[in-house]
Amino acid sequence: MKSKDRRTMKPNxxxxxxxxxxxxxxxxxxxxxxxxxxxxxxxxxxxxxxxIIRNETxxxxxxxxxxxxxxxxxxxxxLQNGDAAAKATxxxxxxxxxxxxxxxxxxxxxxxxxxxDKTNFPANGADSGAGCSTGKxxxxxxxxxxxxxxxxxxxxxPLYFLPVVETAVTKTYNQTVNSQAxxxxxxITGSPESPYTGVSEGCYTITTPIxxxxxxxxxxxxxxxPPNFGLSIGNDTTPCINGTTNGNNAAVGCYDIxxxxxxxxxxxxxxxxAATQQDADNCFLAQSxxxxxxxxxxxxEISVVANWGSSTNGYWGLQAASSISAEVLAYVPNxxxxxxxxxxxxxxxxxxxxxxxxxxxxxxxxxxxxxxxxTTYSAYLADSTHNGRRLMIAPVVYPSSSTSTxxxxxxxxxxxxxxxxxxxxxxxxxxxxxxxxxxxxxxxGTSCVGCKDNGVGGNTGAAAVKLIQ
Amino acid sequence: xxxxxxxxxxxxxxxxxxxxxxxxxVGWFIITTVFGAAFxxxxxxxxxxxxxxxxxxxxxxxSMYPYDTNxxxxxxxxxxxxxxxxxxxxxxxxxxxxxxRNLKTSNITITxxxxxxxxxxxxxxxxxxMTVAIATDTNGYAIDGVFGTxxxxxxxxxxxxxVGNYTGNQ
Numbered sequence: 001m002k003s004k005d006r007r008t009m010k011p012n013x014x015x016x017x018x019x020x021x022x023x024x025x026x027x028x029x030x031x032x033x034x035x036x037x038x039x040x041x042x043x044x045x046x047x048x049x050x051x052i053i054r055n056e057t058x059x060x061x062x063x064x065x066x067x068x069x070x071x072x073x074x075x076x077x078x079l080q081n082g083d084a085a086a087k088a089t090x091x092x093x094x095x096x097x098x099x100x101x102x103x104x105x106x107x108x109x110x111x112x113x114x115x116x117d118k119t120n121f122p123a124n125g126a127d128s129g130a131g132c133s134t135g136k137x138x139x140x141x142x143x144x145x146x147x148x149x150x151x152x153x154x155x156x157x158p159l160y161f162l163p164v165v166e167t168a169v170t171k172t173y174n175q176t177v178n179s180q181a182x183x184x185x186x187x188i189t190g191s192p193e194s195p196y197t198g199v200s201e202g203c204y205t206i207t208t209p210i211x212x213x214x215x216x217x218x219x220x221x222x223x224x225x226p227p228n229f230g231l232s233i234g235n236d237t238t239p240c241i242n243g244t245t246n247g248n249n250a251a252v253g254c255y256d257i258x259x260x261x262x263x264x265x266x267x268x269x270x271x272x273x274a275a276t277q278q279d280a281d282n283c284f285l286a287q288s289x290x291x292x293x294x295x296x297x298x299x300x301e302i303s304v305v306a307n308w309g310s311s312t313n314g315y316w317g318l319q320a321a322s323s324i325s326a327e328v329l330a331y332v333p334n335x336x337x338x339x340x341x342x343x344x345x346x347x348x349x350x351x352x353x354x355x356x357x358x359x360x361x362x363x364x365x366x367x368x369x370x371x372x373x374x375t376t377y378s379a380y381l382a383d384s385t386h387n388g389r390r391l392m393i394a395p396v397v398y399p400s401s402s403t404s405t406x407x408x409x410x411x412x413x414x415x416x417x418x419x420x421x422x423x424x425x426x427x428x429x430x431x432x433x434x435x436x437x438x439x440x441x442x443x444x445g446t447s448c449v450g451c452k453d454n455g456v457g458g459n460t461g462a463a464a465v466k467l468i469q
Numbered sequence: 470x471x472x473x474x475x476x477x478x479x480x481x482x483x484x485x486x487x488x489x490x491x492x493x494x495v496g497w498f499i500i501t502t503v504f505g506a507a508f509x510x511x512x513x514x515x516x517x518x519x520x521x522x523x524x525x526x527x528x529x530x531x532s533m534y535p536y537d538t539n540x541x542x543x544x545x546x547x548x549x550x551x552x553x554x555x556x557x558x559x560x561x562x563x564x565x566x567x568x569x570r571n572l573k574t575s576n577i578t579i580t581x582x583x584x585x586x587x588x589x590x591x592x593x594x595x596x597x598x599m600t601v602a603i604a605t606d607t608n609g610y611a612i613d614g615v616f617g618t619x620x621x622x623x624x625x626x627x628x629x630x631x632v633g634n635y636t637g638n639q
Binding site (some may be wrong): 026029030033037038040041043045046048049050051056059062063066069070085089090091092095097176302330359368369370385387388389396422449464466 | 627
């Protein structure tokens with residue numbers, strides 16, 4: 001057993017020649033431990049910051065992509081606006097203190113690309129490329145069909161500890177953090193937006209869009225599909241309200257958004273019709289106007305009369321007038337209303353209702369829009385005060401028999417107004433209905449939840465702005 | 470030149486024994502400090518990352534959730550749904566497990582930005598952006614570390630464009 005020092009109780013060790021080497025041992029150990037410690041500190045601090053910053057820049061890209069996608073509408077101007085919206089995104093990085101550098105914003109017709117930036121789509125760009133027909137642009141535009149956005153950004157994160165333990169000759173003092181998001185207007189197949197329904201101009205089944213004949217459609221029905229289902233987009237030069245024409249007028253893009261009750265009542269409406277012709281349903285009897293200053297029904301609507309039962313008004317889901325009115329004014333879909341999907345036969349849920357009591361409600365909705373006085377859709381869109389309340393999404397249906405009324409897709413309808421100047425109110429629907437006539441609105445193309453206006457359009461006539469990646 | 474007087478062996482051994490102890494003490498102090506700092510910062514950053522994700526989820530949810538009033542003053546239904554997403558990651562509030570310890574509804578601010586006049590007749594307001602953030606006042610969120618408390622006020626803040634279902638915006 002070795003002897004011990006009496007004071008320290010440590011074993012006495014022979015060190016006469018060894019202690020000189022032990023002088024550096026603690027130093028070396030400390031140096032090695034220091035490197036390990038700095039590595040641990042680097043992982044904790046530098047890597048921790050990188051993870052946080054990566055999440056922050058990802059949130060920026062997500063928000064920017066959604067903002068840009070909401071502006072896409074088949075026009076170069078919409079694309080330019082989307083670019084500006086993406087770059088104005090407010091999310092910051094570095095613990096919410098630093099503005100994210102200007103991102104790269106690119107566009108494509110497919111989520112897999114190829115991607116093009118905005119320089120390929122100059123504002124007020126020359127009309128070229130494939131035809132693109134939306135409510136906003138009746139001309140061809142190079143931005144036609146572009147409904148996906150990719151936003152990429154990159155920030156340099158300064159490193160404080162990791163460079164110390166880095167063994168590379170050229171040390172890295174900044175770590176590049178890249179983030180990317182893709183958003184777009186994705187087709188939706190169901191919507192409970194409005195209790196009204198529009199009638200398509202032909203038969204289309206979602207499973208057989210080309211050859212509809214023999215798929216439950218009348219042989220006489222033309223096969224028309226999305227995005228417009230045979231409907232003509234509102235004609236701005238001849239708006240629905242021209243003093244003489246009210247109600248259905250397909251020639252200028254005006255359609256009923258509610259079916260008239262199929263009965264023998266009616267009358268009035270300021271039309272110069274004989275008493276026996278003063279029923280709105282008369283509009284559905286022939287292509288030629290049944291009375292002066294009126295328009296004849298379209299093929300589809302004539303078919304409606306032939307196939308339609310006598311107990312429905314074209315509402316679906318709800319029956320009480322108060323419920324239907326609440327739905328018209330609702331800011332969100334009524335949870336009690338079933339979601340109607342493309343391809344659904346809504347005949348069993350169609351209801352009758354009190355139309356006249358809803359006239360004020362429709363006018364109220366129109367008057368909630370500062371641009372309630374604009375008479376054409378293009379003027380409405382150009383009016384920076386418009387907020388969309390005059391636009392209503394409705395299922396577009398085709399009644400092929402008394403028991404089959406299949407939802408073809410969805411359309412966006414522009415509610416009508418007789419206001420003459422900003423600040424004045426409209427009572428168009430209150431004046432223009434007598435309780436049994438259909439409500440009329442201008443079809444203005446596809447609808448898009450989350451978009452500023454029509455959006456790009458898709459296979460169901462309705463889309464929603466969503467993140468894809 | 471006077472040659473240096475050699476230090477006696479006994480004196481040298483006594484001094485070396487003490488320096489080892491001091492080195493040990495200094496070394497342990499440094500090690501403890503650095504590892505403590507690493508743990509503290511690592512923990513704080515981890516908690517902040519979780520806080521950011523919670524706030525981000527809340528803002529994203531608010532941007533999609535049907536907005537059911539025609540003014541920046543949101544409904545209780547909207548508020549509770551967004552708050553529950555931040556607190557529990559679940560909009561129904563059926564969960565009682567907080568994503569972060571001591572996170573409370575008072576820590577969360579929800580700001581709805583819109584366009585138009587919400588006080589006019591008729592009302593012409595519609596929502597455009599949803600911002601969810603940690604409160605800037607005394608209700609900032611405090612993360613308790615081992616060596617101290619870090620209080621975050623006004624951060625994180627996340628804003629998304631409103632792309633949800635608002636009948637007035639379609």
